[in-house]
Amino acid sequence: MVTIGHATDPPTMDPNATSDALGFVVWGWAYDTLVKYNLQKKETIPWLAEKWEKLGPTSFKFWLRKDAKFSDGTPVTAHAVKFTMDRIFDKDLKSRQRGYFQTFKSIEVLDDHTFIWHQKGPDNGLFGRLHNWFLIINPKSKGVDKAKVSLNTYGGGPYVLKSWTKGSKMVFEANPHWWGNRQYPDRPQTVALRPIREATTRVKALLTGELDFIQGVDAQFIPELQKDPNTKVVVVPGMRIFYLAFAMRHGGPFADPKVRQAVNYAIDSDLIGKTIMGGLTDPFHMLYHPWSFSGYNPGLKWFGYDLAKAKALMKEAGYPNGFKAVFVAPNGRFVGDRETGEAVSAMLKKIGIDMKVEAYTWPLYRRAVNNAQEGKTKEPALVWRSWGNSVGDTTGVWRGTSSCTGVWSVSCFPELDKLNEEAGAMADPEMQQAAFEKLWGKMKEQAMHKILFKFRETFGLRKTLRFEPRGDETIAVWEMVQTK
Incomplete structure (x- = not known):
């Protein structure tokens, strides 16, 4: 058995209902997608779909593996693919996806193993989303109570959820019907x-052998894990970008762009990266990051650190003495999340903003973000x-982080929503x-x-675990081999 330590549980095991970073990791253990992404080769590779063909700017034909089955032994068909998308758009599910x-x-649907995917217009980001967010669910889940679907698995992925004590442990057993069993014969039969x-407790559990793998090792613990003869640390380039969002939909000081500029100038990101984050930034x-399908340009620069300019902007905005505010953060979900809030609070005091840090466990943090969205x-x-x-x-970056309807957005600029969609539809x-760079300019x-x-x-690993972690935030447990 391989035991993995993480900061929290996924919010649900329903793979179509919501958007969650840990969720898409764990859902991928029990549910398969049409395609995957090979990070080393930087290309889309077959998964449930063994091949595909572009029929035109808005249509793709897919051929499914004929040996793919759900965990109950029933075949994965094109009808199941259609059912999954119908489910995502079902109003009763209220899916964030x-x-x-x-x-x-x-x-x-052409037959059991072939179908054509039709789009309203060109979408260069489609296959990127198919890598992670389109997890095929068994049509037998239709009519099953939502609560039951959220606590069980109805997929055709490499594992099946066998038990889940929330806040304590999830146990997955190998799916005997998975099409990839012969391709990964040495994978763990049980994953917990x-x-x-x-973070301290996770590291101690790795050192004692209670855990085999942890994701997100704080810089302060790296020397200890490197020194221990039974553990090792792997550091790889990541793709997660940390940022701060201004709740401005409902007015208040952060609705003023001069105040937002002042906050930008008042925060020394490089200092936080070197100290709080231990240089792991x-x-x-x-x-946008380097493997975005468009938009990335390393020559473009955001606001730097300039305390004098920050103070001048606060005065221009009519807040020479600052104001009270709150910093909303998770606590322990990501490396340095709460501590970053404390550092930002100290920096903003220099321009008069008295900011209280409120750090929450992940479910309560999600609720706090919802409150910020709703004013x-x-x-x-x-x-x-x-x-x-x-x-x-x-295209999804703007939709998720900044749009008027974004799942994590606390801002709203309808004219920029329009620019994003126009850019995304360009062939x-x-x-x-050029269009995405223009949108970046408007953001700045x-x-x-x-x-x-x-x-x-x-990542922290026991040396008995053979595995190459990746920087795309997935944990491909089927690639792990336990050597002890």
Whole structure:
């Protein structure tokens, strides 16, 4: 058995209902997608779909593996693919994943193993989203109570959820019907996930052998794990970008772009990266990363650190003495999340902003973000956020982080929503790049976020575990081999 330590549980095991960073990791253990992404080769590879063909700018034909089965032994068919998308768009489910498929039109089933995917228009980010967010569910889940679906698995992936004591342990057993069993014959037959909120406790459990693998090792623990003869640390380039979002939909000081600019100038991201994050960060200036299908340009720069300019802007905005505010952050979900809030609070005091840090466990943090979206916070809110975008979907970055309907957005600029959708629908790569750079310029003009840095992924492993962690935030447990 391989035991993995993480800061929290996934919110649900329903793979179509919501958007969650840990969720898509764990859902991928029990549910399969049509395609996967090979990070080393930087290309889309077959998974449930053994091949595909582009029929035109808005249509793709897929051929499914004929040996793919769900965990109950029934075949994975094109009808199941259609059922999954119908389910995502079912009003009763209220799926947050609908936002990932705004250009979707229909699925045309040709036979059990072939179908045509139709789009409303061109969408260069489609396959990126298919890598992670389109997890095929057994049509037998239709009519099953939502609560039951959230606590069980109805997939055809490498594992089946056998037990789940929330806040304590999840246990997965190998799926005997998985099409990839012969391809991964040495994979663990049992995988356990233990949610352990405190980073110190996770590290101790790895050192004692209670855990075999942990994701997200704080810099302060790396020397200890490297020194121990039974453990090792792997650090790889990451793709998660840390930023701060201004809750501005409902007015208040953060609705003023001069205040937002002042906050940008007042925060020394490089210092936080070197101290709080232990140097495990890289300076970054946009929410698009190098493997986004478009938009990334390392030559573009966000706001730097300039305390004098920050103070002048606060005065121009009519807040020479500052104001009270709240910093909303998770506590222990990501490396340095709460501590970053404390550092930001200290920095903003220098421009008169008295900011209280409120750090929550992940479910309560999600609720606090919802309150900020709805204008229910008592004081102006600055929200700690991060965006992974492991799918490389440039259009989805704006939708998720900044749009009027974004799942994590606390801002609203309808004219920029329109620019994003127009850019995403462009078929010409050069025109599309220029359009996304224009949108980035508008984001900076509005000082919409404070972009902090890009994080390096850190992992702790027992030396008995043979596994190469990746920087795309997935944990491909079927690739693990336990050698003890």
